[in-house]
Amino acid sequence: MSTQGQKVAVITGASQGIGAGLVTAYRELGYAVVATSRAIAPSQDPDVLTVQGDIADPDTADRVIAAGAERFGRVDTLVNNAGIFVAKPFTDYSEQEFAALIGVNLAGFFHVTQRAIPYLLDQGGGHIVNITTSLADHANSKVPSVLASLTKGGLQSATKSLAIEYAARGIRVNAVAPGTIKTPMHPEEYHEAYGAMHPLGHMGEVSDVVGAVTYLENAPFVTGVVLHVDGGQSAGH
Structure with a gap:
């Protein structure tokens, strides 16, 4: 059980990069955390429960939410951070890549959020x-990167739809849309080229995305928003 009144956040894709940064940030906000990814290691922190599993599998969603409820007694926040990104010409995508992106980016979101x-x-909202x-x-x-647009674009539309469906019941739903962030996904030799794609001229840091999420966590009048943390890309070139 969480200590009296302690809120609980569930974070997917939590083993490295943005996900690991989010686990740290929510602990600093005083939350207990349920952290899940395919190969996440157990935590030494008694207020961080780790659950291994592929978020594309509905069974993982069952185990993650059930474990959080059993260990901490409640769930207040869910951060759907798990994601796959594959950039290649549209006709080069394989059936396996299509299935993987649909599985993690859309089905994973669907099952764990539901x-x-x-x-x-x-809890009266979240x-x-x-x-x-x-x-x-x-x-x-x-x-x-059509498959990223197909899946993550679907997620952005779903963000607005869920925000409106649940607004009167106290659940806020928001999205953060990052540009290219310095994570283990991006080898350092590409950083300069990736940085040049952004009007600000550099890549983002994990802390930029984490800061956006914690802002939204503490913004009770903000729902249905897609917050761009992208070095100006969405504004133009």
């Missing part, structure tokens, strides 16, 4: 944050 919402309602991509709003000929 299971989390009843717990949020039990918060859902979806991590998407700036490219969903801002296509770039240098980064052909």
Whole structure:
């Protein structure tokens, strides 16, 4: 059980990069955290429960939400951070890549969010944050990535739809749409080229995205928003 009144955040894709940064940030906000990813290691922190599993599998969503409810007694926030990004020409995508992106980016969101919402309602409300991509709003000929737009763009539309469906019941739903962020996904030799794609001239840091999520967490009058943390890309070039 969480200590009396301690809020609980569920974070997917939590083992590295933005997800690991979010676990730290929510602990600093005083939340207990349920952290899940395919290969996440156990935590030494008694207020961080780790659950291994593929978020594309509905069974993982069941285990994650059930474990959080059993260990901490409640769920207040869900951050759908798990995601796959593959940039390649449209006709080069394989069936396996299509299935993987649909599985993690859309089905993963669907299953875990559907299971989390009843717990949020039990608390009288809560918060859902979806991590998407700036490219969903801002296509770039240098980064052909239709499957990211198809899946994360769907997530952005779902963000607004869920925000309106649950607004009267106290659940806020927002999205953060990052540009290219310095994470283990991006080898350092590409940082300069990636940075040049952004009007600000550099890549973002994990802390930029984490700061946006914590802002939204503490913004009770903000719902249905897609917050671009993308070095100006969505504004233009």
